[in-house]
Amino acid sequence: MNTKTKRFILPESEIPKAWYNIVADMKNKPMPILHPATKQPLKAEDLYPIFSEEVSRQEMNQTDTWIEIPKAVREEYKKYRCTPLVRAYGLEKALDTPAHIYFKNESVSPVGSHKLNSALAQAYYCKQQGITNITTETGAGQWGAALSYAAKAFGLELAVYMVKISYEQKPYRRSIMQTFGAQVIASPSMSTKAGRQILTEHPYHQGSLGTAISEAIELALQTPNCKYTLGSVLNHVSLHQTVIGLEAEKQMEMTGEYPDIIIGCFGGGSNFSGISFPFLRHTLLEGRKTRFIAAEPSSCPKLTRGIFQYDFGDEAGYTPLLPMFTLGHDFAPANIHAGGLRYHGAGTIVSQLKKDGYMEAVDIPQLESFKAGTLFAQSEGIIPAPESCHAIASAIREAIQAKKEGIQKTILFNLSGHGLIDMTAYDQYNAGNLINYELPDTTIRESIDKLEKLV
């Protein structure tokens, strides 16, 4: 029996005072975001109609390495931060591996995931600017739940467009948002032109993230004193999530080890960026050798099988053009239970870092992800979110490899959230009803070929 420290805890006074803006330290900056019609680079001001001014500036900031976290946001972080860094003794034992496995436990956030780190910041900046109403979209509901609490905390009215199939299949997440006081609308809806058009053509349309984004942006543009918010992909969201890695850096010091491998699951990139960037800083500045692994679902493999190319951020093609690894904006990912990873592209910073060889990516089949999640639950006591299962699966692969090689490696992964609201997914897995979705090269090629003429 091991009597060493299991959870490394930092006091409230160690909550970071600034976010880390990795772009300032990158030799090759991400290529500019382009206006879809003029193909000219956008300025921060071009984003003001949609986003709050401060996050618009953060989105374009390539010079300031550290961006101060407002005091009011840090006060809200106190409700759950610093989150624990945990040595996964139970998982190590189950794998009989010489590897030391650590995880940063973002599942202790009251809404159950890391999403709150950016939701609080975005809500605060809107409030500070005198905004009264905000909108967003949500798929599985992690982002929507986080923003619902954040909006309440800063006294904003929130409307969430929730993909209709999730609205119906995940009633608990809808109910969480409503309990925090948000308006939740199943998308497509009759409340926007975009929604009405789709419903007129397809009365039984089940919704998609792309449609929900269009509806949320439209409502924001048509409502007085209202802004739109987004939970991943964009630079400012990754920025806010660096509190994860900044804390983890101090906590790894407490362990006396430095990670050889750092892993996050990958949808749009926010939790992966959050755990990685503060450690990547030492690679960029000091040449420190660390492997960074993005674990994506094999049914939505933009980093492992997509191409680097300008593409739209949404399905319908309403957003600016982003330089990113993509499967094509109308790529339709299979209906896996890790809803938060069903996105066609990777954020522009991560895409540039991948292009420049600073990081790796692996794709994890759905069944392997749930097998890993179940082993983790039984050995560590926490049922992980289906998204987080991908990071765990990747960590397990590395731990098994370490055993084969007989090397004591130090692995750190981000547990982005718990799966207590996703138990239907485990039910399906336990019942043997889940499958691995095969994704033929031709499907990807067809989707990517359509991008040729964009820029």
Next chain:
Amino acid sequence: MNTKTKRFILPESEIPKAWYNIVADMKNKPMPILHPATKQPLKAEDLYPIFSEEVSRQEMNQTDTWIEIPKAVREEYKKYRCTPLVRAYGLEKALDTPAHIYFKNESVSPVGSHKLNSALAQAYYCKQQGITNITTETGAGQWGAALSYAAKAFGLELAVYMVKISYEQKPYRRSIMQTFGAQVIASPSMSTKAGRQILTEHPYHQGSLGTAISEAIELALQTPNCKYTLGSVLNHVSLHQTVIGLEAEKQMEMTGEYPDIIIGCFGGGSNFSGISFPFLRHTLLEGRKTRFIAAEPSSCPKLTRGIFQYDFGDEAGYTPLLPMFTLGHDFAPANIHAGGLRYHGAGTIVSQLKKDGYMEAVDIPQLESFKAGTLFAQSEGIIPAPESCHAIASAIREAIQAKKEGIQKTILFNLSGHGLIDMTAYDQYNAGNLINYELPDTTIRESIDKLEKLV
């Protein structure tokens, strides 16, 4: 904006090394548990066929003030303990009260409630004795979920009889238990004589806690090397839960305050005992004046409207006779969403303490409980379990009273669990579908009158 400490955190080294056995400090010990046929006091050995030997001895222990927590149990506690003590600045502000409100956050346990504190101990003692299989029953599923993880942690096979209506209405909790590796059987079932009898007479029986207890005990008695476990009511369960109050005592010292009022919601008594007993020690030994309030649902008011009397612990009358405040063992509580509080009696220690005037009780109507829980969610970010809402409602009553009197009181309550798996209850509340169940005196009297001839 308040920049003072919000969460008071203890390091792993402060996890208690012994549980506090309040009975050793009580002048008036609880009256003995009686054999139902002979009416003679039971000895620890009489419980060996059903429970592990160590918890049987703990159940009867009236002399040892401190009982050592086994090292292996403390190692498991490290996965989530020490839990935070939180200053509820948000709630204080929402109530505009001069009271200082603190809560002990047991909802951060990986299974979402305090139940794990005793589940780990009970599973460990079974394992230590060479037991291979254990059984239990569960209503809403908090206890079953906790024991499922505990059984897996110590390598035991577990069968959980889950009340059929919960099995069908709370599929997430069933699925959590199964993901941890437990067998979950809807009760009444065909796997026991007790279940078969009921199903033969009532094929569509929806189950009850009493029936599920009978099935779990029967299976334990008929399975080689198998014991039964229980999640509340009994003395050894309250004993294990004292880790809550022992930690809170140290954490209140960190705040520089001592609670004037300590509150726990009340079903069988385990979480109330856990938070209260270590503080009550100072009342018993030093005459320290603190108010202890058990918050029970007004639809199941054993402490406020029941009588002190020997009664059975279960509906069917299979258990020994317990001296307790009770509504009568065949009292049928209304179908409130706080399933964990739907129990007819109070544990024997709490009953004696109530009889001797060391504590108070209040009854909270269902609508008041959810109103309190929603205010707490919106001001503190955590959606509380329907059971915990009763403690919150009582704390709010006291905070409002403090405001009326213009007195700065210090209030501590136990947040026994989160409500993320209970969102259907909030849905019903938000939709205006919940009611307060009126409970006429005649209903209680009828139920209590039947007890007259028991002892």
